[in-house]
Amino acid sequence: MKEEKKRLLAKIAYMHYIEGKSQTTISKELDIYRTTVCRMLAKAKDEGIVKIEIQGYDSSLFALESYVQEKYGLKKVTILPYQAGHDDQDNLNHIAKEGAEVLRSMIKDNEVIGISWGSSISALIDHMTQKSLKGISIFPLSGGPSAIHANFHVNTLVYRLARLFHGQSSFINATVIQENATIAQGIKKSKYFEKTLLSWEKLDWAVIGIGAEPNAQKNSQWRDLLMGSDYMKLRQLEAVGEICCRFFDKNGQSVDKDLQERTIGISLQQLRQVPNVFAIACGQEKAAAILASLKVKCINYLVTDEETIKALLAKDGDTYLQDKIG
Numbered sequence: 076m077k078e079e080k081k082r083l084l085a086k087i088a089y090m091h092y093i094e095g096k097s098q099t100t101i102s103k104e105l106d107i108y109r110t111t112v113c114r115m116l117a118k119a120k121d122e123g124i125v126k127i128e129i130q131g132y133d134s135s136l137f138a139l140e141s142y143v144q145e146k147y148g149l150k151k152v153t154i155l156p157y158q159a160g161h162d163d164q165d166n167l168n169h170i171a172k173e174g175a176e177v178l179r180s181m182i183k184d185n186e187v188i189g190i191s192w193g194s195s196i197s198a199l200i201d202h203m204t205q206k207s208l209k210g211i212s213i214f215p216l217s218g219g220p221s222a223i224h225a226n227f228h229v230n231t232l233v234y235r236l237a238r239l240f241h242g243q244s245s246f247i248n249a250t251v252i253q254e255n256a257t258i259a260q261g262i263k264k265s266k267y268f269e270k271t272l273l274s275w276e277k278l279d280w281a282v283i284g285i286g287a288e289p290n291a292q293k294n295s296q297w298r299d300l301l302m303g304s305d306y307m308k309l310r311q312l313e314a315v316g317e318i319c320c321r322f323f324d325k326n327g328q329s330v331d332k333d334l335q336e337r338t339i340g341i342s343l344q345q346l347r348q349v350p351n352v353f354a355i356a357c358g359q360e361k362a363a364a365i366l367a368s369l370k371v372k373c374i375n376y377l378v379t380d381e382e383t384i385k386a387l388l389a390k391d392g393d394t395y396l397q398d399k400i401g
Contacts, residue, residue, distance in 0.1 A: 084119040147369040157382040171198035174378035185210035186279040192229035195284035211242030214274040217340030218251035251320045256336035281349045285356035286317040316364020327371030362386035
């Protein structure tokens with residue numbers, strides 16, 4: 076390329092990127108067509124005359140967000156950098172803070188919101204700031220945990236979010252998993268539960284966490300809800316995770332019919348009918364569960380971190396990240 080042409084490319088790039096002039100203004104000042112300005116700006120980037128860098132942020136994560144969003148047909152994906160050297164709670168708070176901002180920006184007047192329970196949703200609401208809205212209704216998507224995990228109780232979280240959004244709240248006064256199907260059906264058919272059931276058909280938003288495969292460890296939320304036979308059966312059926320206490324396999328299909336019938340909560344089929352399902356989840360141990368939920372289109376918004384997405388893509392046999400490194 077001749078030196079005069081290079082200089083013109085550099086001049087146009089300077090006027091546009093440094094001086095902030097529009098392509099129309101540049102075309103008038105240099106007496107050339109606007110389409111020529113557009114073409115020459117693209118040429119300046121191709122020739123390496125212009126290099127655009129985003130300072131303070133890893134732009135590769137933006138590219139990864141776009142890739143995951145397109146691959147799995149999501150409306151929006153937010154991927155935060157993994158904080159090496161921090162504990163799990165610090166990393167959860169890191170993504171919850173961003174997730175709260177993303178969710179807050181999208182909620183509008185007169186919407187019906189359902190929320191699940193657990194540490195992820197609790198952290199999300201911890202970082203949520205007030206927004207003055209009209210006609211907001213907040214409902215639980217399932218019954219609550221045992222008394223040991225009362226700080227994650229769905230009713231507490233519903234109440235807190237309703238206060239932040241100046242909305243109305245409703246509650247479920249029952250644990251999520253009942254002793255038998257007869258008791259569970261009795262609750263779901265009761266008069267007091269009717270309003271909640273109807274709300275699940277009118278949801279604009281479902282705000283959920285995604286749980287990994289259940290275990291009976293001391294700190295597990297399931298320790299006081301599931302029986303030993305439940306754990307055994309879920310392992311046999313190869314459950315990889317749960318949403319709203321509905322367990323599913325690697326293909327996103329519900330497992331353990333008996334446990335399903337004992338569960339007080341929205342079904343995965345109902346959840347797929349909700350127009351906006353906002354999920355927050357992080358941790359490599361949750362990769363299989365998140366992937367399964369993506370396969371069956373159970374969620375359409377996802378907030379997570381880089382390490383979780385790396386593990387998810389690896390489980391899906393996707394070579395995007397390896398190709399980028401290579």
